[in-house]
Amino acid sequence: MYSQGLIGADGRTDETPEFLEAFQQRVDAEEKIEPTDAMPEGYRRTLVRQIGQHAHSEIVGMLPEGNWITRAPSLRRKAALLAKVQDEGGHGLYLYSAAETLGVSREQMTEELHSGKAKYSSIFNYPTLSWADIGTVGWLVDGAAIMNQIPLCRCSFGPYARAMIRVCKEESFHQRQGYEIIMTLAQGTEAQKEMAQDSLNRWWWPALMMFGPHDGDSEHSDQSMKWKIKRFTNDELRQKFIDATVPQAEYLGLKVPDPELKWNEEKGGYDHGEIDWDEFWRVVKGHGRMNRDRIKARKAAWDNGAWVREAATAHAEKRRTRRMAAE
Amino acid sequence: MAIYQALLELADDHLVLGHRISEWCGHAPMLEEDLAMPNMALDLIGTSRTLYEHAGELEGKGQSEDDLAYLRGERDYRNCLLVERPNEDFAHTMLRQLYFAAFMYPYWIAAEKSSDEVVRGVAGKAQKEMAYHIRHAGEWVIRLGDGTDESATRMREAVDALSIYVDELFDSSPAAQEAEAAGVLPKRADLRAEWDKTIAQVFDEALLTLPAVPFAQRGGREGLHDEGLGHLLAEMQSVYRAHPGARW
Amino acid sequence: MVNTTPLWEVFIRPRNGLAHKHVGSLHAADEIMALQAARDVYTRRGEGNSVWVVPSAAITASDPDQAEENFEPTGDKIYRHPTFYEIPEEVGNM
Numbered sequence: 242m243y244s245q246g247l248i249g250a251d252g253r254t255d256e257t258p259e260f261l262e263a264f265q266q267r268v269d270a271e272e273k274i275e276p277t278d279a280m281p282e283g284y285r286r287t288l289v290r291q292i293g294q295h296a297h298s299e300i301v302g303m304l305p306e307g308n309w310i311t312r313a314p315s316l317r318r319k320a321a322l323l324a325k326v327q328d329e330g331g332h333g334l335y336l337y338s339a340a341e342t343l344g345v346s347r348e349q350m351t352e353e354l355h356s357g358k359a360k361y362s363s364i365f366n367y368p369t370l371s372w373a374d375i376g377t378v379g380w381l382v383d384g385a386a387i388m389n390q391i392p393l394c395r396c397s398f399g400p401y402a403r404a405m406i407r408v409c410k411e412e413s414f415h416q417r418q419g420y421e422i423i424m425t426l427a428q429g430t431e432a433q434k435e436m437a438q439d440s441l442n443r444w445w446w447p448a449l450m451m452f453g454p455h456d457g458d459s460e461h462s463d464q465s466m467k468w469k470i471k472r473f474t475n476d477e478l479r480q481k482f483i484d485a486t487v488p489q490a491e492y493l494g495l496k497v498p499d500p501e502l503k504w505n506e507e508k509g510g511y512d513h514g515e516i517d518w519d520e521f522w523r524v525v526k527g528h529g530r531m532n533r534d535r536i537k538a539r540k541a542a543w544d545n546g547a548w549v550r551e552a553a554t555a556h557a558e559k560r561r562t563r564r565m566a567a568e
Numbered sequence: 569m570a571i572y573q574a575l576l577e578l579a580d581d582h583l584v585l586g587h588r589i590s591e592w593c594g595h596a597p598m599l600e601e602d603l604a605m606p607n608m609a610l611d612l613i614g615t616s617r618t619l620y621e622h623a624g625e626l627e628g629k630g631q632s633e634d635d636l637a638y639l640r641g642e643r644d645y646r647n648c649l650l651v652e653r654p655n656e657d658f659a660h661t662m663l664r665q666l667y668f669a670a671f672m673y674p675y676w677i678a679a680e681k682s683s684d685e686v687v688r689g690v691a692g693k694a695q696k697e698m699a700y701h702i703r704h705a706g707e708w709v710i711r712l713g714d715g716t717d718e719s720a721t722r723m724r725e726a727v728d729a730l731s732i733y734v735d736e737l738f739d740s741s742p743a744a745q746e747a748e749a750a751g752v753l754p755k756r757a758d759l760r761a762e763w764d765k766t767i768a769q770v771f772d773e774a775l776l777t778l779p780a781v782p783f784a785q786r787g788g789r790e791g792l793h794d795e796g797l798g799h800l801l802a803e804m805q806s807v808y809r810a811h812p813g814a815r816w
Numbered sequence: 817m818v819n820t821t822p823l824w825e826v827f828i829r830p831r832n833g834l835a836h837k838h839v840g841s842l843h844a845a846d847e848i849m850a851l852q853a854a855r856d857v858y859t860r861r862g863e864g865n866s867v868w869v870v871p872s873a874a875i876t877a878s879d880p881d882q883a884e885e886n887f888e889p890t891g892d893k894i895y896r897h898p899t900f901y902e903i904p905e906e907v908g909n910m
Binding site: 300303304307310311312313314315316317318319320323324326327330331333334337347372422425429430432433538541542545546547548549550551552553555556559 | 607
């Protein structure tokens with residue numbers, strides 16, 4: 242799950258126009274670029290940043306949902322949620338591996354996350370306050386993520402595209418899992434219905450923000466499109482998401498919290514109200530409700546685990562020495 | 569009803585331990601372990617579900633797996649004390665897992681001869697899971713025991729802290745004794761030699777020794793738990809209990 | 817100190833009769849933990865029945881700068897392909 246809005250291509254390069262032109266021709270011909278291929282420095286930097294952000298989003302994304310594993314209200318839901326959060330960890334792992342093919346280490350990326358240098362999707366800076374949020378996160382947040390991620394399976398960079406194919410395959414159960422939770426609540430007791438509506442009220446706008454700023458305000462977006470790292474614009478994907486999601490909410494009898502939401506026959510899509518961009522930038526800049534807690538939790542896991550990683554390394558060294566002595 | 573009660577004991581062991589491991593999710597020492605631990609938790613929770621469901625059927629009062637998991641309080645839970653011990657650190661968590669799996673592996677192998685078809689079914693699946701848990705937790709115990717000074721100290725502390733809960737694994741409650749006599753469940757006391765052997769193999773490589781236990785703690789099977797279980801259950805059951813009769 | 821745990825490449829055989837195929841990579845301190853991590857990360861949905869792990873550092877790769885001299889000379893050796901030879905249709909498949 243990632244916010245493409247935070248990601249723009251780094252267009253700066255020192256390469257010759259001939260080299261850039263030849264590279265562009267390969268991309269235009271839908272040739273995949275592999276890690277050892279010659280590539281513009283800007284392309285490499287953009288990918289390192291984007292894949293890193295994407296990986297961080299998966300890892301930080303484990304926290305808001307992990308918050309409810311121990312309270313899941315049935316054993317069936319508990320198992321499914323645990324498997325889902327585990328998947329997010331796996332996706333982070335595949336993505337870190339893809340970024341590592343470009344010469345950055347996971348440790349480096351992890352340090353950048355902890356220092357605040359690297360960003361992750363802002364959606365995870367919102368708190369999960371009820372069991373319904375687990376449904377909504379699966380339904381809306383994973384739904385928005387899928388809109389973003391399916392085009393990434395065709396990304397020009399081979400390792401990223403391959404990781405995304407695996408991610409998308411695994412992720413197909415996530416959104417269904419979420420929708421099933423919300424559906425059960427929407428068809429349940431009054432209190433459960435209220436819980437579902439309250440959750441939709443809180444997550445609708447942040448979910449729309451996942452697609453990033455308006456196309457006009459999105460820096461370097463054109464370069465990313467040209468390099469086929471990105472295949473659709475922020476607004477295109479957002480519109481697609483709204484058009485797909487509104488009928489799903491209606492089916493549940495839930496109300497999308499946007500008074501300006503209206504079907505527009507002419508464009509064959511919904512018109513909608515304006516996103517609170519102040520809130521968007523506030524959270525991006527680190528002032529969301531959960532920004533500090535999320536990084537604190539990640540740092541704590543990393544720092545508290547240092548002695549375990551050191552022990553594993555020390556033991557591996559001992560094993561090697563013993564094996565050499567035996568030979 | 570003795571068999572119902574004995575199955576609940578077994579189911580409670582698996583759910584409580586699975587829950588404890590799931591508390592790690594997103595907080596493991598490395599990403600690879602954030603993938604490994606949920607696999608173990610899912611194995612345990614899966615086994616508990618089958619056992620609860622079967623217990624509910626045998627009881628015949630229409631209690632579902634969730635009724636049994638979510639509506640019994642700490643005095644009604646009959647898990648052994650080992651599984652409810654808090655995670656503490658990675659050393660405690662892996663040792664607790666090794667101790668439990670080293671017991672359950674021969675248990676499930678013996679349970680393949682159960683007179684109860686569901687128990688035989690669980691036994692076939694769970695013994696493979698437990699074999700892997702022994703390997704995974706065992707390899708970690710070896711690495712931590714024979715790693716750095718700090719990891720070795722932590723590992724020894726874990727051994728010291730958890731060994732007083734081992735003897736209870738081999739006790740059979742009156743309900744379990746009946747189930748054993750009826751050929752439904754294996755005799756717990758018979759599994760000690762196998763457990764000792766597994767642990768000795770791991771400890772030998774981990775440079776650890778099993779301490780003498782001056783006084784073994786017991787009581788889980790009578791619902792006499794440590795203080796932590798009540799908190800675990802309060803958290804686990806909070807949503808379910810706040811909405812009586814709701815479907816999820 | 818940045819503790820860099822070695823990187824491993826993971827290969828999985830989906831079922832007997834097929835070759836092991838590269839599926840991704842992971843970090844682990846030694847080969848036993850690498851195998852276990854590969855099992856836990858890459859076979860959660862019944863993806864295979866055999867796993868190989870290889871230290872990434874042990875792979876010797878061809879030099880992309882030599883790709884042309886390595887792989888292009890083969891392009892005009894069309895007589896290595898069956899379609900180079902003309903056999904009358906009535907002779908049948910060969």
